[in-house]
Amino acid sequence: MQNVLLVENNVNSVLLEKALNKCNFDFLKMQSGSAFLTLAKECRPDLIIFNLDTPSDPLITDLHALNQDSPLPVIMFANNCCNETINKVVKAEVSVLIIDGLTGVRINSIIQVAIAKFNQRQLLKEALDEARSQLEDRKLIDRAKAILMRTQNFTEGVAYHTLRKLAMDRNITLGEMARNIIAMAELLK
Template sequence: MLNVLLIESDLDNTLLENSIKDIGYQCLKIKYGPAVLALIKDITPDALIFNLDTPSKKLLADLKALNDQSPLPVIMFVNDTTTDIINQVIKADISAFIVDGLQGNRINTIINVAIARFKHQQALKYALEEACVKLEDRKQIDRAKAILIKTQNFTEHEAYHTLRKLAMDRNITLGEMAKNVVAMSELFK
């Protein structure tokens, strides 16, 4: 069962809360205020849903920071917005941003699409981080090979196999071994 934290500016409005509960999700509803982010960290919900008139720039900046530390799907229903707010929403990685469109029969679809989009974004971020690490490792390996070629008169093939053997003997990755060789060569400069 999905744990949803519903944050609303008007606690008297029960449409969204009832719709979430009707779907079968567990819903905790709180009033929007300055302590919201601390509560989010304490409660650790599976998804956040905001129902606000207009999100503040501070809230969007805080959500961006929260998303960088512990990402979760964020759905935001608002009554009014500006182009500047929309740009900040995109930067904050809000999973779904619905302007003036709160209808009970659409809530389930909106939540499901937002969660799917969130998972897709997280997969893309992970793949990008992994590619960056591999690229950095590749650069370090090339630098380490160049050092071995220059200092030990190895061929490129010999340098690579030497790095690989050293990495295997030490039970570390080839990238880590390459970083060690580069660091050692800089030490002796």
């Protein structure tokens, strides 16, 4: 069973609550306000659903903070949204935004789409972080090879193989070995 934090502001959510009960979601309901961020961190829900008239700027700022600290799927139902607010909500990485369209029949499928979209976005972020890390390691490896070529008169191939052997002998990654060689060269300047 998934835990849902339902955040609303004076909107009749009887339809939403019935749909969540029907789908066997365990949910905690609260009024919209600055306390949602604290409660979200404390109760660690699997999903947050907002049922609002209009998303406020402070709420969107809190969503940015939540996404940085502990990202999770977020669904937002709003009665009104201008283009500027929609863009802000999208930048806050709300998984699904439904404007003026709350119907009980679609709630479960909306939740499933939000979770799937969130999971896919997390995979993309992890892949991007990994690619950035590999690129950074590649740059460091090239710097370390240049240091070995300059200080030891190695060819590029010999410098790379030396770097690789040193990393293997120490049971560390090539990137870590490159950082060590760069740090050592900085010390000896």
